[in-house]
Amino acid sequence: xxxxxxxxxxxIIEKRQSVAFWCNxxxxxxxxxxxxxxxxxxxxxxxxxxxxxxxxxxxxxxDRFSAERLKGVDSTLKIQPAKLEDSAVYLCASTFLAVPxxxxxxxxxxxxxxx
Amino acid sequence: xxxxxxxxxSLSVQEGRISILNCDYTNSMFDYFLWYKKYPAEGPxxxxxxxxxxxxxxxxxxTVFLNKSAKHLSLHIVPSxxxxxxxxFCAASEDSGYALNFGKGTSxxxxx
Numbered sequence: 001x002x003x004x005x006x007x008x009x010x011x012i013i014e015k016r017q018s019v020a021f022w023c024n025x026x027x028x029x030x031x032x033x034x035x036x037x038x039x040x041x042x043x044x045x046x047x048x049x050x051x052x053x054x055x056x057x058x059x060x061x062x063d064r065f066s067a068e069r070l071k072g073v074d075s076t077l078k079i080q081p082a083k084l085e086d087s088a089v090y091l092c093a094s095t096f097l098a099v100p101x102x103x104x105x106x107x108x109x110x111x112x113x114x115x
Numbered sequence: 116x117x118x119x120x121x122x123x124x125s126l127s128v129q130e131g132r133i134s135i136l137n138c139d140y141t142n143s144m145f146d147y148f149l150w151y152k153k154y155p156a157e158g159p160x161x162x163x164x165x166x167x168x169x170x171x172x173x174x175x176x177x178t179v180f181l182n183k184s185a186k187h188l189s190l191h192i193v194p195s196x197x198x199x200x201x202x203x204f205c206a207a208s209e210d211s212g213y214a215l216n217f218g219k220g221t222s223x224x225x226x227x
Contacts, residue, residue: 004158042119042204042217043159056214091158101147101166104215106158 025094138205
């Protein structure tokens with residue numbers, strides 16, 4: 001079974017530029033999560049999708065971050081414009097069921113460096 | 116506001132000995148707890164979990180203990196192996212939500 005795929009793996013941009021990350025969850029997984037992991041911290045949830053609907057985006061900085069999950073499969077996370085403090089690893093995870101006890105499977109992440 | 120705390124950034128253990136990783140939480144609404152393991156340049160992978168109705172869960176070399184009154188859980192690895200060297204994250208969630216609240220992680224090094 002293929003895991004969660006993310007691209008690109010690494011991205012370096014200058015502040016005020018825009019950037020987009022892509023995630024393809026495990027086939028059949030209805031729930032998709034985007035996390036931000038700043039160096040030395042644990043992952044922090046940015047947004048959760050159930051199929052193509054948003055369940056929780058309370059911690060997403062909506063002035064600069066946006067995310068979509070068209071057709072309930074792939075998802076993109078965009079930052080526009082980027083700030084220095086956005087430097088982090090962006091992790092995508094997915095679960096089969098929309099229940100808290102379902103295991104979240106993580107992709108390898110995209111490491112973003114903002115200069 | 117860090118609701119899940121892992122106060123030991125690193126731990127070094129000899130191969131064959133027991134590794135004990137600790138985690139404290141502040142939110143009394145948390146009722147499901149997990150440990151994730153992370154190797155460099157990879158995403159976290161699920162290791163073991165425990166619900167609040169239990170105080171112990173065991174899976175092979177890994178055992179998680181939960182002390183609800185102390186809001187404390189620990190992960191025991193016995194015996195420790197060099198391949199266990201990784202960063203271990205403690206995470207917790209509420210029954211009413213799905214978001215995982217992660218600690219900052221503990222870097223475990225198992226030396227031969």
